[in-house]
Structure formats: structure tokens, C-alpha cells
Amino acid sequence: MLCAPLVCALLLLVLAALAGCQQPSGADGDGDGDARPTTPAPVPTQASGYGVVFLGIDECSSFGRESFTEVPCTSERAAARVIARHDGRAGEGRPCPATTDFVLHISEQRPSADEDGDGAVPQGYACMRNLEPPHPGDPGGGGGPRTIVGDCxxxxxxxxVRETACAGPSGGPSGGRAPEYQVTEAVVRRSDCPASTELYVQLGGPQPVGCARPL
Structure with missing residues (x-):
């Protein structure tokens, strides 16, 4: 092909650029050193169940509410599972789920394992559910941090008023007190309670009024 010297030089430059764009790069060792194979970073999952987050959701604690440790849920020492975890103080933060058996208050501390590796665990609380019965947080169970429909x-x-087991003096952790009323409904206003209501119980949440009837 005949062409002027300047035109030929430009064509050669274009061809060279096209060849460079089509050259494969990556793990073949023929690249220019800037292209590196990428591998997705491992993402911690709660299936690991231990140590990724200090008492994170679905992780387990040992026996004891005053002194406790995080343990694998498969351990013979495991007693309860975290069903919700919040920062701050329990009385000022989000409420625990209705069937929470008890609450673990977590003081600010500096253990070897924590959320972000900075050596500190912020103040917070874990809403716990026993791995095995009894479940005082269940309706009528006589315990738990919240009073819910079905409780006595x-x-x-x-x-x-104080919560007690609906089963009677021997049915829960209330010190042997017999039930007098049972919460049958949760409503927004007292006027929404049925006519059989004789006691109003403060529940909190979006339906803060508990309608209780005598037993």
C-alpha cells in the first residue's frame, strides 16, 4: 500500500494502539505489572457463631447473668442465645423482642475480640433466649423484661402490678405469688379495651395499654 510518510506513521500508531488494547492481562504474567488478579475478601458470617462480634445476634453466652462469657452455641457451657443486640442502656434504647427471657447488660470493656478490632466493646445490652425451657419470657411464663398479652x-x-406465672405459685420465678389478672389484649387507648377489663397494664410499644381481666 502506497501512502505518504506522515499518513503511514499515523496508521502505524493507530494499529499499535489497537494491538495494545486487545492484549490480555491478568494472571498470565504477560501484563505490564499494574493488572493484578482480584479475590473477594472473606465476609464474616454469623454462622461462625463465635468471636466475630462480641455477643452478636445468634451467638451464645455461658451460664450466669452477673458473670458471663461468649461461647460457641455447640458448647456444653452454652445457656442462652442472643436474639437482639443494641448499644446504649436497656432502659433508654429499643425494646427487646416480646419473648425475651432475660437481658444481659454489657458494660464498656476492652476484651481481645470485639466488633471492629479496636480493642473496645461499647456499652449495650443483649436480649437473650434460653436454649432450653423454661422460657419465662413466653406468654404466661412469669418473667422476662416485658409484659405481653397472655401474661398474668x-x-x-x-x-x-407485678408479673407472675399464670400456672400458679409453683409455675414461675415470681416468688410463689398467685395470679390475679391476665392481660388479654394490647390496644392503643384504654377506651379500646373490652367491657370485661378491670385493670389496665402499661406495656409500652405501639400498643401500650394492656387490657387485663380478673382470674
Missing amino acids: VYGAGAGE
């Missing part, structure tokens, strides 16, 4: 209460004086 007794008058504690001065306009207060």
Missing part, C-alpha cells in the same frame, strides 16, 4: 399479674400495692 398480681397487685403489688400503690397502683402497681
